[in-house]
Amino acid sequence: MCLAIPSKIVKIENNMGIIDVDGVQRQASLLLLEDPKVGEYVIVHAGFAIKKIDEEAAMETLKVLREALAFAEKSEPAG
Amino acid sequence: MTIKHADEYRDPEISRKIVEQINNLSKKKIRLMEVCGTHTMSIFRNGIRKLIPDTISLLSGPGCPVCVTAQNEIDAFIEISGKPDTIITTFGDLMRVPGTGSSLQKERAKGKDIRIIYSTFDAIEIARKNPDKRVIFLGVGFETTAPTVAASILSARDMKIDNYFVYSAHKTVPRALFALMKTEGIKIDGFILPGHVSVIIGTGAYLPFFNRFKMPCVVAGFEPSDILQAILMLAEQIENKSPELKNAYTRAVSFKGNEKAIRIMNDVFEQADVAWRGIGVIPGSGLKIRDEFSNFDAGKKFEIISKDSKEPKGCACGEILTGLKTPVECPLYKKICTPVEPVGPCMVSSEGTCAAYYKYHNGD
Amino acid sequence: MKTDRILLDHGSGGKISHSLTLDIMLPVFDNPMLSKLNDGAILNIGGKKFAFSTDTYVVDPIFFPGGNIGELAIYGTVNDIAMCGGTPLYLSAGLVIEEGFPISDLKKIIKSMGAAAAKAGVKVVTGDTKVVPKGAADKIFINTSGIGPIPDDIDVGCEKAVPGDIIILSGTIADHGITVLTQREGMTFTSSVKSDTAPLNHMVEKIFSSSKNIHVLRDPTRGGVGTSLNEIAEKSNCGIKIYENKIPVKNEVKGICELLGFDPLYIANEGKLLAFVSPEDAGKVLSAVRKDEFGNEACIIGEVVPGHPGKVFLETGIGGTRMVDMLTGEQLPRIC
Ligand code: SF4
Ligand code: SF4
Numbered sequence: 142m143c144l145a146i147p148s149k150i151v152k153i154e155n156n157m158g159i160i161d162v163d164g165v166q167r168q169a170s171l172l173l174l175e176d177p178k179v180g181e182y183v184i185v186h187a188g189f190a191i192k193k194i195d196e197e198a199a200m201e202t203l204k205v206l207r208e209a210l211a212f213a214e215k216s217e218p219a220g
Numbered sequence: 221m222t223i224k225h226a227d228e229y230r231d232p233e234i235s236r237k238i239v240e241q242i243n244n245l246s247k248k249k250i251r252l253m254e255v256c257g258t259h260t261m262s263i264f265r266n267g268i269r270k271l272i273p274d275t276i277s278l279l280s281g282p283g284c285p286v287c288v289t290a291q292n293e294i295d296a297f298i299e300i301s302g303k304p305d306t307i308i309t310t311f312g313d314l315m316r317v318p319g320t321g322s323s324l325q326k327e328r329a330k331g332k333d334i335r336i337i338y339s340t341f342d343a344i345e346i347a348r349k350n351p352d353k354r355v356i357f358l359g360v361g362f363e364t365t366a367p368t369v370a371a372s373i374l375s376a377r378d379m380k381i382d383n384y385f386v387y388s389a390h391k392t393v394p395r396a397l398f399a400l401m402k403t404e405g406i407k408i409d410g411f412i413l414p415g416h417v418s419v420i421i422g423t424g425a426y427l428p429f430f431n432r433f434k435m436p437c438v439v440a441g442f443e444p445s446d447i448l449q450a451i452l453m454l455a456e457q458i459e460n461k462s463p464e465l466k467n468a469y470t471r472a473v474s475f476k477g478n479e480k481a482i483r484i485m486n487d488v489f490e491q492a493d494v495a496w497r498g499i500g501v502i503p504g505s506g507l508k509i510r511d512e513f514s515n516f517d518a519g520k521k522f523e524i525i526s527k528d529s530k531e532p533k534g535c536a537c538g539e540i541l542t543g544l545k546t547p548v549e550c551p552l553y554k555k556i557c558t559p560v561e562p563v564g565p566c567m568v569s570s571e572g573t574c575a576a577y578y579k580y581h582n583g584d
Numbered sequence: 585m586k587t588d589r590i591l592l593d594h595g596s597g598g599k600i601s602h603s604l605t606l607d608i609m610l611p612v613f614d615n616p617m618l619s620k621l622n623d624g625a626i627l628n629i630g631g632k633k634f635a636f637s638t639d640t641y642v643v644d645p646i647f648f649p650g651g652n653i654g655e656l657a658i659y660g661t662v663n664d665i666a667m668c669g670g671t672p673l674y675l676s677a678g679l680v681i682e683e684g685f686p687i688s689d690l691k692k693i694i695k696s697m698g699a700a701a702a703k704a705g706v707k708v709v710t711g712d713t714k715v716v717p718k719g720a721a722d723k724i725f726i727n728t729s730g731i732g733p734i735p736d737d738i739d740v741g742c743e744k745a746v747p748g749d750i751i752i753l754s755g756t757i758a759d760h761g762i763t764v765l766t767q768r769e770g771m772t773f774t775s776s777v778k779s780d781t782a783p784l785n786h787m788v789e790k791i792f793s794s795s796k797n798i799h800v801l802r803d804p805t806r807g808g809v810g811t812s813l814n815e816i817a818e819k820s821n822c823g824i825k826i827y828e829n830k831i832p833v834k835n836e837v838k839g840i841c842e843l844l845g846f847d848p849l850y851i852a853n854e855g856k857l858l859a860f861v862s863p864e865d866a867g868k869v870l871s872a873v874r875k876d877e878f879g880n881e882a883c884i885i886g887e888v889v890p891g892h893p894g895k896v897f898l899e900t901g902i903g904g905t906r907m908v909d910m911l912t913g914e915q916l917p918r919i920c
Binding site for chain 2: 589590591592593600603829842847898899900901902903904905906907909
């Protein structure tokens with residue numbers, strides 16, 4: 142089972158990181174990441190960060206979703 | 221306050237719009253399979269089945285690693301828990317899975333030392349604190365979990381911990397898809413591919429499968445609009461008869477995946493032929509510990525007398541896992557088989573299809 | 585596969601606990617007061633109604649952010665009596681202490697029991713202490729029982745919900761359960777979540793002085809709001825609909841639930857109540873609850889609907905619907 146909540150790295154010591162979700166902090170191993178940095182968002186699975194979130198791709202996805210929304214609204218007849 | 225990279229994808233307006241698009245676009249009767257157990261749960265928890273048109277059926281595939289674990293492996297776990305001077309460590313899901321005669325939970329009630337952990341590092345910590353005990357981790361999971369277990373073995377080696385062992389029952393997803401397509405009677409029009417397995421292996425890992433079967437395939441995230449978006453993309457491909465391998469979870473999944481994690485996984489594990497519940501032996505679909513690391517291999521360290529494992533009588537888990545049946549078509553469902561007294565694993569694991577139906581499905 | 589031993593699941597407050605009560609306890613003790621299976625029993629003594637309740641506290645750890653086992657033991661029983669419509673007055677306290685337990689900790693616990701009793705306005709009038717050998721109990725267990733009169737014009741019960749009733753929840757859910765969970769060994773969270781342990785009897789007084797059309801009162805402790813609503817739906821033989829977006833959950837609590845794969849609907853609360861009210865009085869009752877010091881985040885989370893007897897439905901955040909079942913056993917952290 143995967144928990145998909147992305148967490149932010151707030152501290153790094155050796156290969157361990159402190160990660161934060163909305164004020165809740167815990168440790169996660171950063172062993173599986175290439176070059177982790179404080180401030181980056183990561184996906185955590187079973188105590189390990191397994192991937193950094195690609196911020197650009199996230200923005201792109203959201204843009205597409207929101208554009209679809211705006212477009213649908215415009216093309217809908219009023220009322 | 222919102223949870224970044226999560227709440228944005230839970231916006232009811234956006235979901236509503238995607239549903240509208242699906243409604244406009246999807247005409248054919250189609251059957252989509254979500255391969256990952258977390259997708260199954262998310263689909264139910266968010267009530268997605270009720271939102272999409274009746275013409276789209278969502279089938280749950282072999283995506284819960286607990287459910288696909290073969291009966292003899294479950295029995296082996298229970299047997300290992302009876303070895304002297306051992307501490308069994310496991311993720312929570314396995315506790316209730318019924319073996320042929322018992323379950324880990326029942327063994328714990330009898331006094332066996334079985335501990336639920338949250339990360340393989342907890343198991344190493346337990347091993348370090350209990351040098352006179354043998355600490356065994358029951359390794360169940362797909363490519364998402366396997367690298368974390370591999371990393372724990374590497375760490376144990378580096379830390380010179382010699383009382384930590386792993387029983388590896390890990391499995392890999394892409395090969396299972398091949399096997400699934402060859403299952404008799406299978407009827408699937410498109411696949412919602414797993415999120416976090418794909419985080420590790422990358423979309424590229426599905427190319428051989430895609431090229432062979434030319435099935436519409438979309439990798440999806442777990443939030444409602446992620447899943448709806450994937451359904452929309454699949455419906456579009458099917459209507460246009462233009463199958464593609466697409467990625468709707470680009471913020472987490474790349475073409476190559478997490479190369480470092482793949483490397484660590486391959487350093488420790490090698491491919492093996494293993495049996496899946498409901499599907500049978502799939503060549504190369506398992507991960508066993510390489511000889512180099514045999515000191516950490518519980519399967520080699522402990523003699524396991526494989527007794528006659530019997531799959532629960534009357535349980536349709538095999539057909540459920542391949543999408544041939546839905547839980548309501550199993551005669552035992554809700555009558556004899558409930559989460560309190562589960563007959564098969566699909567009713568136990570929190571992401572098992574029968575458990576999801578039991579919890580969220582209201583009979584219609 | 586039946587089990588011949590008690591499993592931890594039997595204590596989770598969900599379906600498995602119920603089967604224990606129904607199969608083993610009820611047939612032996614069978615009587616009309618017990619068979620209602622409410623939080624407490626309603627007794628008729630000399631023409632007067634009384635609420636009587638008992639509960640045993642085994643929380644681990646015994647000290648946790650926002651409270652401790654002693655305070656919990658007082659408030660828990662106070663709340664059970666209040667949920668029957670009673671005015672809690674007198675409590676008993678029974679302690680089982682493990683050999684070697686620090687006296688300083690005991691003093692701390694007793695002191696906070698005293699403070700809690702004062703705050704709730706009840707008296708501890710009888711008690712008992714037993715010490716058992718090391719290992720025969722885990723640190724300290726506390727049982728409390730309590731009694732209080734029920735005013736003549738009050739008649740609440742889990743079987744009294746009717747279609748149209750509005751459901752009021754007195755604040756955020758899952759605070760207690762998540763707090764205790766994060767204190768356990770192996771959970772390495774740091775956060776500022778606190779247990780919501782609180783007495784609810786003063787809030788209940790405010791509710792009754794604002795309306796006489798209260799049908800059900802319930803504190804969703806073990807098993808959480810999800811399990812309590814199911815019990816009410818079942819006993820009242822009606823359907824319940826709630827809205828995911830309207831159920832308040834603190835951000836941190838939500839975060840921890842997401843991380844562990846837990847559903848806050850099934851996590852214990854120790855200072856919250858659910859009130860089922862006739863629609864015409866819902867506004868009045870809501871503002872009465874909000875006036876209480878433990879109710880300022882109260883809100884309306886749903887209603888009782890015609891049809892679907894015994895079922896609880898949730899409208900999800902994105903507008904889908906799903907069923908909310910009773911919790912089936914201890915929630916286990918899910919990881920592949
Ligand atoms: S590891 Fe993969 S299959 Fe398992 S829950 Fe996560 S994404 Fe789904
Ligand atoms: S309902 Fe139970 S017996 Fe039937 S397939 Fe599911 S797990 Fe097996």
